[in-house]
Amino acid sequence: MTTRQPRAARARRLTSALATIAAAAGALTVAAQEPVGIMGINGSWERYPNIASGLGSDSARVAPPAPGPIPDPPLKPQYIGEWRASAARAAELIQQGVPQPDSGSACLPQGMPGMMTAIFPMEVLVSPGQVTMIQEAFNQVRRVYLDEELPAVEDAEPRFSGHSAGRWEGETLVVETIGVKDYVRFRNVPHSMSMRIVERIRLVDRDYMENVLTVTDPEYLTAPWTWKWMYRRWPGYKLQEYVCEDNRYDPSLEYQQLRVEPAQ
Amino acid sequence: MIRSDRASAAALFALALVAGTPAFAHHSFAPYEPDVQVQFTGVVTKYQWTNPHVYIEMDIRSADGETKRWLIEGANPGILNRIGWKWNMIKVGDEISVIVSPLRNGDPAALLKAVRLPDGTIFGNGGPAGPARIKFDEESAQ
Numbered sequence: 001m002t003t004r005q006p007r008a009a010r011a012r013r014l015t016s017a018l019a020t021i022a023a024a025a026g027a028l029t030v031a032a033q034e035p036v037g038i039m040g041i042n043g044s045w046e047r048y049p050n051i052a053s054g055l056g057s058d059s060a061r062v063a064p065p066a067p068g069p070i071p072d073p074p075l076k077p078q079y080i081g082e083w084r085a086s087a088a089r090a091a092e093l094i095q096q097g098v099p100q101p102d103s104g105s106a107c108l109p110q111g112m113p114g115m116m117t118a119i120f121p122m123e124v125l126v127s128p129g130q131v132t133m134i135q136e137a138f139n140q141v142r143r144v145y146l147d148e149e150l151p152a153v154e155d156a157e158p159r160f161s162g163h164s165a166g167r168w169e170g171e172t173l174v175v176e177t178i179g180v181k182d183y184v185r186f187r188n189v190p191h192s193m194s195m196r197i198v199e200r201i202r203l204v205d206r207d208y209m210e211n212v213l214t215v216t217d218p219e220y221l222t223a224p225w226t227w228k229w230m231y232r233r234w235p236g237y238k239l240q241e242y243v244c245e246d247n248r249y250d251p252s253l254e255y256q257q258l259r260v261e262p263a264q
Numbered sequence: 265m266i267r268s269d270r271a272s273a274a275a276l277f278a279l280a281l282v283a284g285t286p287a288f289a290h291h292s293f294a295p296y297e298p299d300v301q302v303q304f305t306g307v308v309t310k311y312q313w314t315n316p317h318v319y320i321e322m323d324i325r326s327a328d329g330e331t332k333r334w335l336i337e338g339a340n341p342g343i344l345n346r347i348g349w350k351w352n353m354i355k356v357g358d359e360i361s362v363i364v365s366p367l368r369n370g371d372p373a374a375l376l377k378a379v380r381l382p383d384g385t386i387f388g389n390g391g392p393a394g395p396a397r398i399k400f401d402e403e404s405a406q
Contacts, residue, residue, distance in 0.1 A: 052391020053388070053390055053391035054346045054391050056346070057346075094294040095294075097295050097298075098294070105292075107316060120342050136342055240341065242316075242341075243315055246317070246319070247316065248319075
């Protein structure tokens with residue numbers, strides 16, 4: 001028995017190694033049959049990793065390493081103190097059960113760059129001259145025009161999602177965005193109309209896409225603010241409608257008030 | 265059966281702190297009791313399938329016989345569809361049971377944790393709202 005066990009263990013290790021090689025070969029074969037290149041980003045996606053049940057597919061698949069946390073913004077010294085204090089205040093109010101109103105509680109869309117969090121699933125449509133990104137959350141839509149010039153910053157009509165121009169660098173879609181309304185907030189970080197967001201979007205494999213974002217803003221930031229989001233392909237998922245139509249949160253009141261009388 | 269919930273309350277709490285703003289699409293669930301869950305049974309007077317939240321209004325009779333109308337807040341239709349709900353699975357007049365966390369301020373409104381339909385089927389309310397920590401027809405957790 002004592003001699004058999006190591007042999008059995010060796011056999012198991014060998015079997016396991018062979019299975020790994022076979023799986024890898026299989027994955028390569030499948031990958032080769034799937035759409036690659038710029039069409040590869042087409043389709044439905046969910047945030048990766050999915051952080052809570054119901055936000056995505058609830059699939060147990062876990063493959064590439066998840067992105068790290070988003071670093072604090074490199075705000076200029078005159079802004080960083082207020083930003084930290086306001087984050088602490090917001091956390092304290094949540095603890096007390098009286099969260100501050102924000103754009104979400106007012107039923108407003110997230111805008112850029114927050115919408116690319118993909119809190120709910122997202123659809124990417126690649127068409128000639130354009131990549132369209134649709135978020136289920138708030139029905140938000142971005143249109144990235146390929147190989148076009150962005151308007152000058154001072155001419156860019158302020159929008160929630162701004163103005164975006166893109167180009168393919170190999171199989172990486174590089175998108176530049178300007179013209180985000182100055183009251184659109186991501187993580188409550190202030191920004192000016194000079195804010196510029198560069199996204200480098202690419203498939204890391206057939207089913208996972210990464211988006212490396214870099215935000216610059218000469219008025220508020222001392223350095224580029226960079227982080228990575230990832231998305232997992234969700235084959236066949238059909239985005240749902242999201243019209244924010246019954247907002248029972250009234251920011252004019254000190255406390256969140258929920259309407260308790262039946263609507264007529 | 266209550267659907268399992270992979271995100272722990274601690275993780276969600278940490279996320280809310282880090283983000284500094286509500287982590288989800290609409291508003292924070294902070295006005296609701298974080299640690300109290302109770303079961304109510306009552307008759308549905310309204311079932312509203314809307315974004316940013318689904319609402320169930322129900323008439324609930326208390327132990328002293330008084331009937332009060334409660335507003336039960338659900339997640340949004342997208343989340344609920346993804347965990348198996350259907351827009352028409354609850355009807356006015358249905359007697360249903362819910363496990364909820366009431367508002368901290370005492371108003372008759374509550375955050376849904378789980379619902380049991382007349383046929384006995386049980387659904388959760390998705391990860392952001394957090395899981396039911398009590399079972400139907402067992403003693404309420406305080």
